[in-house]
Amino acid sequence: MTLIQRLRSIPVSYRVPLMVALLMVVISAVISVRVLDRLSRTQESFLDGLAETYLDGLSSAVVPAVLREDVWEVYDTLDRSSSSYKALAPIETIVTGTNRKVLAASDPGRIPAYSDLPSGYLARYSVKNVTIDTAKLLGFSRRDLTYQGQLIGTIHATFDVSHLFAERREILVTLLITNGVLAILFSLGGFLLVRQMIGPMRVLENHMRKATNGTVEPIAAHEFPKGDSEVTGLFEGYNALVHAERERANFAMQLAEEEKLSSLGRLASGMAHEINNPLGGLFNALDTLKKHGSTPGVSDISINLIERGLAGIRDVVGAALATYRPERSQRPMIEDDLGDVQLLLRPELRRKRQTLDWEVSWNGTDVLPIKGGPVRQAVLNLMLNASAVTPEGGAVSLKAVASAEVLTISIADEGPGMPSTISGILVDQDPGPAVRAGRGLGLWMVRRVVDELGGMAKIGQNSKGGTVVTLVLPFERENVGANAA
Amino acid sequence: MSRKLTYGPSFANGVTRRDFTGGIAASIVTIGLPTQSNAEPTPFKFGLTPVFLSNDLELLGHLRTYLASKLDGPVELVTRRTYQEITALLVSGQIQSAWICGFPYVQFKNELDLVATPIWQGKPLYQSYLIAKNDREIADWKGLKGDIHAFSDPDSNSGFLVTRALLAENRLRPDNFFSRSFFTYGHRNIIRAVASELAQSGSVDGYVYEVMRETEPDLIAQTKIIRKSEWLGFPPIASPKSLAFDPRVQALKQALVTMKNDTEGRKVLDLLRLDGFVVTDPTLFDTIAAKVEIVRQFG
Numbered sequence: 001m002t003l004i005q006r007l008r009s010i011p012v013s014y015r016v017p018l019m020v021a022l023l024m025v026v027i028s029a030v031i032s033v034r035v036l037d038r039l040s041r042t043q044e045s046f047l048d049g050l051a052e053t054y055l056d057g058l059s060s061a062v063v064p065a066v067l068r069e070d071v072w073e074v075y076d077t078l079d080r081s082s083s084s085y086k087a088l089a090p091i092e093t094i095v096t097g098t099n100r101k102v103l104a105a106s107d108p109g110r111i112p113a114y115s116d117l118p119s120g121y122l123a124r125y126s127v128k129n130v131t132i133d134t135a136k137l138l139g140f141s142r143r144d145l146t147y148q149g150q151l152i153g154t155i156h157a158t159f160d161v162s163h164l165f166a167e168r169r170e171i172l173v174t175l176l177i178t179n180g181v182l183a184i185l186f187s188l189g190g191f192l193l194v195r196q197m198i199g200p201m202r203v204l205e206n207h208m209r210k211a212t213n214g215t216v217e218p219i220a221a222h223e224f225p226k227g228d229s230e231v232t233g234l235f236e237g238y239n240a241l242v243h244a245e246r247e248r249a250n251f252a253m254q255l256a257e258e259e260k261l262s263s264l265g266r267l268a269s270g271m272a273h274e275i276n277n278p279l280g281g282l283f284n285a286l287d288t289l290k291k292h293g294s295t296p297g298v299s300d301i302s303i304n305l306i307e308r309g310l311a312g313i314r315d316v317v318g319a320a321l322a323t324y325r326p327e328r329s330q331r332p333m334i335e336d337d338l339g340d341v342q343l344l345l346r347p348e349l350r351r352k353r354q355t356l357d358w359e360v361s362w363n364g365t366d367v368l369p370i371k372g373g374p375v376r377q378a379v380l381n382l383m384l385n386a387s388a389v390t391p392e393g394g395a396v397s398l399k400a401v402a403s404a405e406v407l408t409i410s411i412a413d414e415g416p417g418m419p420s421t422i423s424g425i426l427v428d429q430d431p432g433p434a435v436r437a438g439r440g441l442g443l444w445m446v447r448r449v450v451d452e453l454g455g456m457a458k459i460g461q462n463s464k465g466g467t468v469v470t471l472v473l474p475f476e477r478e479n480v481g482a483n484a485a
Numbered sequence: 486m487s488r489k490l491t492y493g494p495s496f497a498n499g500v501t502r503r504d505f506t507g508g509i510a511a512s513i514v515t516i517g518l519p520t521q522s523n524a525e526p527t528p529f530k531f532g533l534t535p536v537f538l539s540n541d542l543e544l545l546g547h548l549r550t551y552l553a554s555k556l557d558g559p560v561e562l563v564t565r566r567t568y569q570e571i572t573a574l575l576v577s578g579q580i581q582s583a584w585i586c587g588f589p590y591v592q593f594k595n596e597l598d599l600v601a602t603p604i605w606q607g608k609p610l611y612q613s614y615l616i617a618k619n620d621r622e623i624a625d626w627k628g629l630k631g632d633i634h635a636f637s638d639p640d641s642n643s644g645f646l647v648t649r650a651l652l653a654e655n656r657l658r659p660d661n662f663f664s665r666s667f668f669t670y671g672h673r674n675i676i677r678a679v680a681s682e683l684a685q686s687g688s689v690d691g692y693v694y695e696v697m698r699e700t701e702p703d704l705i706a707q708t709k710i711i712r713k714s715e716w717l718g719f720p721p722i723a724s725p726k727s728l729a730f731d732p733r734v735q736a737l738k739q740a741l742v743t744m745k746n747d748t749e750g751r752k753v754l755d756l757l758r759l760d761g762f763v764v765t766d767p768t769l770f771d772t773i774a775a776k777v778e779i780v781r782q783f784g
Contacts, residue, residue: 072635072669075683109682113633114665 012198017191021183028179032172039171043164047139048129050088051159055143057081058155062095063145066103066153071113075104082106089160091138094121095145097153121156130159137162200231204238211242218242259442269347275316278309285309319343333372333407335362338400341380348387349396357397357412368402369475370453375407378449381442382411382469389415390466406455407473414466418459426450426457426469446471528559529733532571532583534638534720544756551749555740556733566670568640575725582724582737588642590723591774594767598729600722601741601762602769605692609765610716612691613643616679619709626651626712634663635675635684642773643690644672647714650776653783673697680707692719696758718769722762738764 007015058081065073074095082090094105096117105111111118124140125131131140139159145152203223210217218239225231285302292298319340338360349356362368379398386396394414401408425443450457455473462468531552533545545562552560563580565571572589574580576596590597602609615626623629636659637644645668652662659666667684669675672693678684691713698705722741724734744750745761754761 071667071683072674072678075678075681076669076674079677079681104683107681113667113683 012194014191016194017187020190021187024179024183024186028175028183031179032175035175036168036172039168043167044130044132047088047132047159047161047164050085051130051139051141051157054081054085054088054090055141055155055157057084058093058157059143059145062155063147063152066095066097066145067147069097069103071104075106075108075113078104078106089163090157091160092158094156095153096156098151100154103153117156125156132161134165137165200225200228200235204234207238216242216245256445259445275313278312282306282309315343331372333368333370333375334366335360337372337376338379338398341376341383341398344380345383345387348384352387352390352392352394354387354390354393355395357395357399359397359399361401363402363404365402368407370407370473371476374449374452375409375473378446378471379409379411381446382471385442386411386413386415386467386469389413391415395464405475407475408470409473410468410470412462412464412466412468414462414464416466417461418467418469423459427459526558528561529556529582529737530561530563530580531737532563532565532575532580532585534565534568534571534583534585541756544753547749547752547756551744551747551753552737552740554749555743555747556736558733568638572640575723578725578727581728581731582722582734584720584722586638586640586642586720587718587770587773588646588777589640590721591770591777592640594770594774596726597723598726598734599765599767600724600734600738602721602765603719603757604760604763605719605758607760608716609719609763609769611643611719612716613647613714614689614691614694614710615648615686615712616676616689616694616708617686617711618679618682619707621685621709623711629686629711630662631664632685633683634659634666635678635687636666636668637672637675637688637690638668638670641672641690642717642720642776643692643714644675644688646773646776646780647717648688650779651712651714653780656783676701676704676708680704686711699758715772717772718765721765721770 007018010018058077061077061081062074064070065077078093078095082093090106092106092110094111094117095103097103100117102111102113102115102117104113124133125142129141132138133140137160139161141157141159143155143157145154200223203219207217207219219235224235282305285305288298289302289306293302342356342358345356383396383398390396390413396414397410397412399410399412422443425447447457450471450473453473455471458470458472460468460470529552545564549560549562563571563574563583565574568586568589571580571583572585572593575583575585576593582600585597590599605611615629617623617629617632621628634648636648639645649659652658669678669687672690675684675687675689676694676697679687694705694710722737724731724737728734740750741762742764745754
């Protein structure tokens with residue numbers, strides 16, 4: 001992970017103060033360098049001026065004594081001047097003659113009179129007024145003494161410059177403390193400011209995170225920040241969205257309920273018809289029994305007729321029960337599930353005088369590792385739709401093929417073709433827009449079943465005109481092996 | 486009798502001390518009364534050599550006040566850096582009297598009269614000391630051989646002549662006994678030079694040294710005495726023979742002798758740590774004259 005990625009991974013409420021602190025550190029470093037550089041130059045200029053003054057005064061005082069080679073006078077002048085230039089802090093001054101012999105030094109015990117000037121002294125001076133040795137905290141300066149244009153001697157002066165460095169250190173420490181305190185204050189201020197700024201966003205974030213988990217809740221009035229019109233507008237917009245979503249969901253549920261009732265009505269109508277048809281024969285058989293029940297053979301035939309009629313009614317009622325009992329929807333699929341669909345569909349087909357082309361290939365097994373209830377519900381919806389769009393006297397078909405891993409069910413009609421706005425419910429990645437159009441709720445239920453089972457839906461063209469809807473439904477993985485066996 | 490007054494070394498580039506004294510003299514303080522108008526009497530000029538402690542302004546103030554009151558007229562105190570300058574002024578009559586050293590006195594004995602001699606510790610005598618840094622281990626004065634030596638003044642008895650005579654008695658000269666020597670033109674400066682190690686040893690007035698032991702004990706503590714000379718005549722107050730009958734010179738003599746009886750005079754004596762002044766015979770300085778003779782004979 002790069003530094004930038006690491007930085008981005010830090011929450012913004014910590015990232016901003018951190019960046020403010022970093023910025024302050026950089027700014028304080030730049031300021032400190034500038035201030036110290038300026039201070040250093042000012043100090044050196046000040047030191048040069050002081051040294052210049054010191055050497056000017058000293059040289060005018062010692063020139064006569066140097067001319068006379070008067071050791072005492074030179075020493076006396078050095079001794080008296082040392083207390084007159086305390087700001088410069090001269091710690092050693094040596095006056096030499098033309099032959100580099102020492103006339104007098106401020107500390108004769110270290111540098112005796114008449115001795116040769118130590119060679120290291122001459123190497124200490126540069127062209128600058130005062131050369132500073134930062135390691136020893138000393139400054140060095142020299143001045144040639146001339147009289148009537150002739151060089152008569154030299155003054156070598158050493159100053160204590162530790163106070164300059166102490167002043168620099170003191171200013172550096174002051175800068176560091178001041179800038180450190182400022183950086184902390186700015187960081188803390190930044191932290192609090194950013195926390196306050198992003199507080200409403202966190203409220204929104206929490207609500208949206210809850211929404212993704214299925215709990216869509218509007219933002220409560222007490223969570224609205226006071227005096228922040230932008231955030232208030234944002235929250236109000238979010239709440240409006242929540243309310244719209246809730247209304248849409250309610251509307252969809254209402255529509256789904258109506259669709260369900262509609263389907264149920266059609267089924268109930270078909271079932272009533274299916275029950276009603278044998279009822280005429282049953283009543284005829286009962287009349288026959290009443291009138292000719294004693295006639296040998298008639299009784300058996302009539303009873304047989306009544307039994308068959310009641311058996312037909314029992315099958316229809318049984319299929320309806322199987323379809324609409326949720327507790328039975330989780331069991332594995334058997335061939336009878338499709339048989340139930342055929343039975344439930346029959347009254348509608350008969351009403352429209354439509355033919356059914358039915359082909360089921362179970363691959364030699366009785367039970368498929370896939371939930372039977374949802375599949376039957378989806379197939380029933382598709383078959384009812386196919387019947388609805390196919391003209392009277394037309395044909396609808398179902399072809400179900402079970403392979404080793406998937407169950408493929410194709411339902412074909414002879415209708416005018418499925419509009420893309422409706423087919424999107426089945427095949428689009430996001431069925432939302434098609435669903436929100438409020439149409440094809442039966443297909444939406446199919447889509448939910450397909451998604452629930454992890455399958456997919458395809459829509460194709462029927463060779464006889466119309467549409468072929470193909471569902472490819474995978475078997476449940478843990479049962480695939482058992483089924484194959 | 487004509488004596489060569491210059492004992493100092495020649496200077497670089499052929500410049501002599503006298504060339505410089507003109508310039509230096511201009512800068513040397515002349516302490517006297519305010520400028521006199523023509524109507525006022527001519528001040529009595531009293532010369533002072535650096536024989537005593539220092540140019541103590543308080544001392545000079547009291548001395549001038551005392552002398553002016555006793556001489557009943559203005560007194561001008563004339564100070565110079567070297568003995569030679571004061572001696573020259575005195576011998577030439579440009580000043581009426583001066584406190585000089587015994588050495589110039591014996592040099593110009595024929596031209597000068599003794600006015601009075603200070604009494605120190607009950608006698609008009611003092612000694613010359615040879616001093617060195619206190620941490621040096623030296624048995625006697627011969628251990629100073631090879632030193633850088635500080636003298637006071639080429640016309641000083643205690644600060645030059647005594648040591649010069651000691652060396653001469655031993656067939657030695659300062660330039661071959663000492664590695665280097667220089668003059669500080671003040672006994673206090675000798676002590677400072679030795680204490681600071683500018684000089685390794687020095688010839689100093691014993692009276693000044695002892696008084697400074699009291700006034701500047703820290704400075705004295707850095708030095709020690711290697712040799713004390715015999716007792717010699719204390720630096721006297723002298724005046725030109727030509728003024729022998731000048732009433733003001735007589736008044737001066739009287740003023741000095743009676744100084745200890747006067748309040749203002751007592752202040753002067755207290756500051757100088759002297760007991761008083763006494764009229765002495767010129768023979769008091771014969772011992773110094775003998776040293777001059779030794780130096781003359783043995784170089």
